[in-house]
Amino acid sequence: MTEPIGASTRSVKAVSSQKVPGQPVAPPLVPATTYHLASDATEGLDFYSRVSNPTARQAESALAELEGAASALVFGSGMAAITAALRVLAAPGATVVVPADGYYQVRTYATEYLVPLGVTVREATSAQMCDAAEGADVVLAETPANPGLDVVDLPRLAAICRARGARLLVDNTTATPFGQQPLALGADLVMASATKALSGHSDLLAGYVAGLDAELMAAVARERLLSGPVLGVFEAWLLVRSLGSAGLRHERQCHNALALATVLAEHPAVRSVRYPGLVSDPAYAVAAAQMQRFGGLVSIELADAAAVHHLTERSELLVAATSFGGIHTSADRRARWGDPVSDGFVRISLGIEDTADVLADFTRALG
Ligand SMILES: Cc1ncc(COP(=O)(O)O)c(C=O)c1O
Known part of the structure; x- marks a missing residue:
């Protein structure tokens, strides 16, 4: 299909396997933590499931497709995904803007964990975001903001960030990729809780980071590898199952x-x-x-x-x-x-x- 397709079709396609005779139509659950190695080469192979595993990769390729990203990485919760992205980009000495009217635990994390590392944290409401981006190194926007549902003008904010050399992170939890695609609007990374509408049954915690820049995504993957907040395979499988609908x-x-x-x-x-x-x-x-x-x-x-x-x-x-x-x-x-x-x-x-x-x-x- 080359013509633009609808959101439900995108959902179904995102979790569809290749049409290979004899292969399952529904995505399989692979609980193994460790995989056979033929030689010392590990490049491109699943070898240990904290690094990658087939079930998480299914969720990641579906989420990347939905977000219009080159790749995605799944995490054990939305907070795990957001804080991993912040740890990668908010170096000591950096100035980070977080939403004053967004999900409260994100600003609590920034205050309790980033400030002691020497990061300057500024809070800005949706209406103040574009002004607050001046002089910032990292801007985290959440739109529509939870819970007030104010909206940030993403193309405008992205242009300001680009002009100032700041990185723009967008929390896409409330909108979902069916509602908006922040990467196409200029964000460097999109992060979200998949605990909400994407899994949709109030029965699993999950999060993800998605992006277009391979180097940046490799840094997020390294952060996840070393700090370990991975998504369990059963949750990854449930997420894939839920993404179809x-x-x-x-x-x-x-x-x-x-x-x-x-x-x-x-x-x-x-x-x-x-x-x-x-x-x-x-x-x-x-x-x-x-x-x-x-x-x-x-x-x-x-x-x-x-x-x-x-x-x-x-x-x-x-x-x-x-x-x-x-x-x-x-x-x-x-x-x-x-x-x-x-x-x-x-x-x-x-x-x-x-x-x-x-x-x-x-x-x-x-x-
Ligand atoms: C906008 C937003 N971002 C992130 C999160 C964190 O997600 P999780 O609970 O999956 O860690 C939430 C949770 O309510 C949220 O509303």
Whole structure:
């Protein structure tokens, strides 16, 4: 197929094996940690599974294809992937910008582990990112930002980083590669948690780094080899199995998210709604220019914490839980984790339930 293909087709193709007669259609799980060696040569061979193994490589080639990368490396969690990329690029003396309105544990890591190494860490919100990139060596952007869902103009930020010789890392967790492809927009590396929509069943932790620059990816591979935060083969296999349906699940999640955001924007109990796919959202123009899908997360503000509890207790579909991207619609009151948001702020992760049922459930529960 040479013409552009859709996201669900990309998902299925990414996990499809070569059409070799007698070979399995579904990807096999290879749990072996060690492999026969014929001679002293190890180049291009699997020999020890902390370095590479056939199951992880299947996940890596699928993720590379989805991200439009030359290669990808899987890790035991999203945090393992993000911190590996930071360790490779944030040398002592460097200035690193991290999102002030993004996933809180990334800035906690930067403060607790990079600052003592002599790295200067600056925090910037999505709106401040482009200005904060001036004079930085490494810029880590997360867009849409979790949990506020503000959007960073990636082509603009990439141009600033390129002009200043800074490296741009993009956390693609909330968007997924079906929603946006940061490497095509100018990022040096893309990192993400595959624990969310890509695996999609709330039953495995995984992360990855993907890139186009072979030297940079080799440095990330070396970091992973020496620090060892690899993805277990069973999780790698589950991830490959899940990736085949990820494009389809994500389509429903995005559809549900837009439908819910549209309804909640008019609801009297809802003080504000953020969804980058709502035409009225302040980030819509930037999002529409760089995203193919606007994602499965919607953030809303209710009156207070009690109103959020009331919503989750009265709802029959909504699961009160952290994390996101799973098949169930779920809600997380982010103030509980210390995010800089109001007590009534709730991040909703849309599942794959029928749209009409989700809308009816929310309307009843908020009522
Ligand atoms: C945007 C973002 N990046 C990274 C992570 C970390 O991923 P993991 O929990 O797989 O380590 C999360 C987790 O919630 C996240 O929301």
